[in-house]
Amino acid sequence: MELMALITLAAASLITALGCFARSTRRTIIFLSMQAIAIGTVELVHCLINLIVGLNIEALVYFFITFAEWFSAAAVIPLILYWGVTKTENILDEPIIGIRRLILFASLITPLYVGLWLFQPPALQGKMASLPFCMLMFSLSIFLISTRNDSLKILVGLNMAENALYPLLAESPITLIPFILALMIFVTAMGTYIVVEAYRDYGTISVNRWRWLNK
Amino acid sequence: MYSLLPLLALLVPLCSGTLCLLTCLFSFLEEFSKKTAKILLLISATLSLASVLIMVPYCALGEVLEIPEFGLRADLSNIAALVATSALFFLVSIYNVRAERGGRLKPGIYNFFLLLFLCCMFGLLLSYDLFGIFLFVELVVGVSVILVAHNPIKLSTEAAFKYLVITALSALFVLIGVLSAFIPTGVSNLLSLASNWEAQAKLAENPTLIMFIIACFIIGLGADIGLVPFHGWLPDCLPASTIIINGFTSTEPIALILTLYKLVRPFYEIYPSNAMLALMLGVGSTSMLFGSLMAYSQKDFFRMFAYCSIDEYGHSLFILSLLPQPESFVAGQFYLITSTLAKTGMILSLGSVYYNTETSDMDSLGNLVKKMGKTALSYIICALSVAGMPPLSGFYAKFFAYSISYNFFYIHGGFPAAISITLLLTCISLVSFIFLIRAFQKIFFGRNIRNIDVNGEVPALMWLPTIILSVALVILGVRPDVLLKLIG
Numbered sequence: 001m002e003l004m005a006l007i008t009l010a011a012a013s014l015i016t017a018l019g020c021f022a023r024s025t026r027r028t029i030i031f032l033s034m035q036a037i038a039i040g041t042v043e044l045v046h047c048l049i050n051l052i053v054g055l056n057i058e059a060l061v062y063f064f065i066t067f068a069e070w071f072s073a074a075a076v077i078p079l080i081l082y083w084g085v086t087k088t089e090n091i092l093d094e095p096i097i098g099i100r101r102l103i104l105f106a107s108l109i110t111p112l113y114v115g116l117w118l119f120q121p122p123a124l125q126g127k128m129a130s131l132p133f134c135m136l137m138f139s140l141s142i143f144l145i146s147t148r149n150d151s152l153k154i155l156v157g158l159n160m161a162e163n164a165l166y167p168l169l170a171e172s173p174i175t176l177i178p179f180i181l182a183l184m185i186f187v188t189a190m191g192t193y194i195v196v197e198a199y200r201d202y203g204t205i206s207v208n209r210w211r212w213l214n215k
Numbered sequence: 216m217y218s219l220l221p222l223l224a225l226l227v228p229l230c231s232g233t234l235c236l237l238t239c240l241f242s243f244l245e246e247f248s249k250k251t252a253k254i255l256l257l258i259s260a261t262l263s264l265a266s267v268l269i270m271v272p273y274c275a276l277g278e279v280l281e282i283p284e285f286g287l288r289a290d291l292s293n294i295a296a297l298v299a300t301s302a303l304f305f306l307v308s309i310y311n312v313r314a315e316r317g318g319r320l321k322p323g324i325y326n327f328f329l330l331l332f333l334c335c336m337f338g339l340l341l342s343y344d345l346f347g348i349f350l351f352v353e354l355v356v357g358v359s360v361i362l363v364a365h366n367p368i369k370l371s372t373e374a375a376f377k378y379l380v381i382t383a384l385s386a387l388f389v390l391i392g393v394l395s396a397f398i399p400t401g402v403s404n405l406l407s408l409a410s411n412w413e414a415q416a417k418l419a420e421n422p423t424l425i426m427f428i429i430a431c432f433i434i435g436l437g438a439d440i441g442l443v444p445f446h447g448w449l450p451d452c453l454p455a456s457t458i459i460i461n462g463f464t465s466t467e468p469i470a471l472i473l474t475l476y477k478l479v480r481p482f483y484e485i486y487p488s489n490a491m492l493a494l495m496l497g498v499g500s501t502s503m504l505f506g507s508l509m510a511y512s513q514k515d516f517f518r519m520f521a522y523c524s525i526d527e528y529g530h531s532l533f534i535l536s537l538l539p540q541p542e543s544f545v546a547g548q549f550y551l552i553t554s555t556l557a558k559t560g561m562i563l564s565l566g567s568v569y570y571n572t573e574t575s576d577m578d579s580l581g582n583l584v585k586k587m588g589k590t591a592l593s594y595i596i597c598a599l600s601v602a603g604m605p606p607l608s609g610f611y612a613k614f615f616a617y618s619i620s621y622n623f624f625y626i627h628g629g630f631p632a633a634i635s636i637t638l639l640l641t642c643i644s645l646v647s648f649i650f651l652i653r654a655f656q657k658i659f660f661g662r663n664i665r666n667i668d669v670n671g672e673v674p675a676l677m678w679l680p681t682i683i684l685s686v687a688l689v690i691l692g693v694r695p696d697v698l699l700k701l702i703g
Contacts, residue, residue, distance in 0.1 A: 082416075138387075145384070151376055158383050165387065168394045173403065176346045183353040187386075190357045191379050194364050198372035199317060210373045 005042045009133040009167070012038035016140040016160055020147075025090045028052070028144075033078040035137070036163050040070035043170055065177050072167065072181045077159050077188050084152050084192040088199040091206065094149035105146040109139050130167040135156045137164035149208045151195045159188060218280035220270045221287040221341045223333055227266040231259035232330030239323025252322030253312045258329055260308035263325070264301040265281035267337075270294060275701065286344030286404050289357050289662060292544070293340045296469050299552045300336050303559050306680035308565055311673040314459050314570055318365040329463060332358045338634060339470040345393040345403045348474060352389050352439060356382040356472075359464060366457045374455035378448040385438030385445065392431030392478075395424060409481045418485050425486045433498060436475040440468055442532065443502040450509075454517040458566030461517070465559045468528055472551055476535045476544070483538050495536035500639075501596040502529025516565050516654055517575045520558075526552045526647060527601065530640075536626040537623045546615045548702050553600065553608040553691055558599035560684035561691055564590050567673040567681070568658060574667065577654055581661035586669045589660040593681035598655060600688045602648035608691035608698075613644060639694045 012035050019031030047063040112136070141164060144157035162184055169177065195205055202210050235255050238248035240254055247515065260497065273280055281288040289297065320328065335358060338351040356379070364375035397403050399421075400414035406570040408414055438445035453461055506526030513519035519530055532649060535547035567590045569575055584591045600609035617637055625633035691698055 116648065145380065154380055158380065160389055161384070162674060164395070165390060168391075169400070171398045171560075172346060172394065176350070179350055180346075180353075183350060183357070187357040187360075187379075188384055190361050191376070191383070194372055194375045194379060195358065197364060198376060201369045201372055207373075207376070210376075214370060 002042075004025045004045075005130070008038050009130055011161075013133055013136050013140070015139050016137045018138050019143045019156070019160060021093050021095060023094060025085050025150055025152045025156075028153050029085065032081070032156045032163070034075050034161055036070070036073035036078075036166075039163055039166050040066070042074060043167075044070050048163050061151055062174060065174055069166070069177055069181055072185055073159075073163050076185055080185070080188050080192050081152060081155060081159070082163075084155075084195050087196045088152070088205045091150040091153070093148065093150055093153075095143075096149065097147055102146075105143055109142055113139075133162050133166055136162075149206045151207055152192075152203045153197065154207070155188065155191045155195065158191070159184075162181070216273070216280055217282065218273070218289075219278050219282065220266075220273075221289045222282055222285065224263070224266045224270065224289070224337050225287070225341065228259060228263045228337065231255075231262060232327045232334065235259070235323045235326035235577070236328065237319045237323075242538050245321075246340045248321070248323045252326055253315060256311060256326045256329060256562070257305075257308045259326070260301075260305040260333075263330075263333055263337075264305045264367065266296075267301040271298060272702070283404075285342075286347050286406075287341045288328040288343050288406070289341060291702065293473065294442075295475055295548060295552060295698060296340050297337065298701065299555065300340065300466050300469050301333070303555065304333050304336075304463065305467045306683060307459065307466075307559070307563070307634050308681045310462060310566075310677055311459045313676045314566065315457070315571060318367045318457060320361070320365050325639075328358050330360055330364075332362065333464065335701070336466065336470040343477070345397060345405065345478075348478065349386070349393045351387050352436070353386045354475075355439065355467070356386050358468070362460045362464070363452050365457045365460060366455060368455070370451075370455040374451040375446070378452050381438050381445065381448045385435045386437075387435075388431045389435030392428045392435060395428050395431065396482075399441050405481050409484065415485050418482070420487050422488065422596040423480050426488065426634060429482055429491050429494065431473060433494060436471055436478070437498060440471045440528050440532075441521075441525055442498050442528055443505045443525060446502070446505075449525060450518050450521040453521040456516060458563075458569055460565060461562050462559060465562050467550055467554060468524075468531070469555050472528065472531050472535065473548065475532070476547070480538065492536060492538060492553040495498070497531060499529045499531075499533030499536055500690065502526065503533060503640075503643050504529075507650075509645045511646055511650045513650075515575045515579055516568070516577050516658065519650060519654060520562055520565060521576075521645065523561075523651070524558060526643065527558060530616070532644075534619065537619055539627075542615075542619050543623075545699065545702050546612075546619050549695070550612040550616050551700060553612045553688070554697065555687055556684055556691075557597040557607075557609055560593055560681050560688070561601065563681045563684070564594035564597065566657075570671045570673055570677070572667045574665075576610075577657040577661075579663075579665040579667065580658045580665035582659070583663075583669060584659040586658070586671050587673070589672055589682060591655070593678065594607045594659070594684045595655055595686060596685035597639050598651035599677045600692070602651055603644050604648070606689070606692045608688045608695065609659045611692055611695045613640075614622040617641075 015031055015035045017029050022028045022031055044066050047066045049057040051063045123170050124213050141157045141161035145154050202213050223306050226645055238244045270289050274291055281291040335351045335355045354503040360375050360379045364371050399417050402414045441449035502525050506522045510519050510522035531551040534550050553596050600607035603609045603613035621637050622632045624636045
């Protein structure tokens with residue numbers, strides 16, 4: 001793997017870790033945006049260089065699609081979530097680590113790591129060199145989802161987990177990426193809509209409080 | 216045979232849904248949208264059913280209708296499921312005319328999401344492309360979640376959010392599985408994978424990778440279906456959704472379970488592993504056991520139905536997982552379709568009870584048989600079919616399934632294993648029979664403790680679909696060959 005890609009993926013992993021421990025909802029969204037910027041930059045710069053060097057239609061199409069991918073993950077999705085904060089509240093909280101949450105976290109992560117361990121990476125050398133970083137970011141995102149009560153932070157965690165798979169998505173057919181992005185934006189918009197509606201019903205975006213109020 | 220019919224089946228609900236959406240985007244059409252929404256949905260459902268029925272004569276003759284560029288294909292392996300899904304959607308649309316009372320979504324938007332949901336079901340059944348399947352799975356997540364949140368009660372947003380988190384995460388597992396299969400082989404079409412020796416050799420070199428891919432698909436689609444241990448959202452979503460949404464979403468497992476089968480089958484052919492079978496059979500049998508035992512202890516009929524659904528999904532997966540038995544696909548699909556018909560009839564009948572009484576607590580209900588005779592009749596026929604009583608289709612489905620599982624376990628584990636599994640399956644059916652009949656007794660014959668006043672039977676447009684489903688179950692029980700002819 002190129003040194004530049006290695007550095008940006010390491011930076012993205014660090015940003016994801018910071019996002020896991022961020023206190024306010026707004027700050028978590030900012031970390032989501034920063035993570036997406038870090039992950040997408042290398043691919044975007046690659047496409048830009050190819051466009052400048054090659055100057056052909058194919059390079060232009062690749063550049064636009066990569067830019068759309070980068071822009072939607074780094075700007076559109078965080079803005080949708082930010083709109084959710086403006087319509088609801090900016091919660092200040094810290095990760096809650098209990099036995100139930102740790103079991104949830106472990107049960108989601110263990111199959112992936114067992115899979116990675118059994119994977120025998122030589123069979124996929126080169127093509128999936130970014131896999132360990134993807135797994136690390138994915139695990140951190142699951143940690144964020146399973147340790148927070150703030151529903152918007154949980155949505156941020158879902159998007160961080162999706163972003164973590166972007167280096168692998170680069171291997172998929174380029175024509176499909178716009179559809180995948182549109183769907184990810186759609187799901188985030190639906191999630192934010194539900195949180196806003198729940199805020200109207202319950203007066204809070206804390207998942208625990210919803211349960212308590214239902215009882 | 217190259218044919219645009221599979222694409223047409225996808226486009227009809229999508230385009231009619233878009234038209235419904237347009238009616239509510241312009242303020243001058245808002246009144247028109249409100250008045251015509253239910254009729255528009257019914258017309259769209261009829262057109263969708265017609266677009267599927269056009270394909271039946273070709274497929275019945277053994278023709279394969281396909282568009283290789285889009286990875287879409289209709290043949291005997293999916294036509295019965297397509298017909299069942301569209302017919303059920305049509306029947307629930309009739310029920311919707313009187314039962315829908317409005318909610319968070321405007322009528323046009325509500326119709327759009329329902330028709331998009333139908334489009335996703337068709338897409339999942341018709342698509343043989345790994346990325347196409349992922350796109351439809353992701354779309355189903357967004358659409359189903361918003362439909363759950365449509366109910367204007369507090370409970371719906373909490374249930375919808377839980378559903379969103381579980382299923383959106385599961386969709387990521389599907390994506391990981393798709394990418395893990397695509398990156399080493401460069402093949403995304405499942406049919407090409409079955410015929411591409413180079414791709415097969417690359418995968419066969421690494422059996423652990425195949426197991427990893429299968430595990431991702433089972434986690435991903437298992438959570439969408441509601442299989443144990445990924446079922447957490449299902450018992451919360453059913454009581455939180457409107458009765459109509461419960462009817463529409465009860466058709467979902469046909470597409471999702473067959474998609475899981477479609478994804479697993481080519482990998483099993485490349486690497487026929489017992490571990491893969493054990494994984495699928497384990498998830499199936501755990502779902503059956505857990506579902507039936509949990510359903511037994513429920514007092515809310517929607518929650519009972521949710522656990523009963525988990526039990527039925529487990530049965531379908533269990534039968535489809537007997538991959539070395541050539542008849543398992545026919546038996547599994549027959550079971551899946553007949554159990555979905557019966558479950559849809561049951562949930563619509565229970566919806567009618569809820570519509571009239573505003574409660575789903577079985578202890579507070581009772582003595583409804585005099586005033587809701589037709590609903591009681593349709594409920595009991597559907598419940599007996601789910602429990603596997605003759606001469607209903609459920610009996611034939613269970614008989615067919617048990618004989619296949621007996622043969623499979625006799626070959627692979629000997630007589631003790633075969634007889635133990637058959638006994639286990641029979642006991643589970645017995646538990647289902649007990650809780651379904653007990654629910655019938657409580658709702659329709661028990662003492663009405665809270666003196667809930669019921670004016671009479673629900674409107675004809677609400678009981679008619681349930682009676683049609685009951686008649687279909689009787690016909691398929693007497694003449695199962697009608698459906699079997701359509702399953703290749």
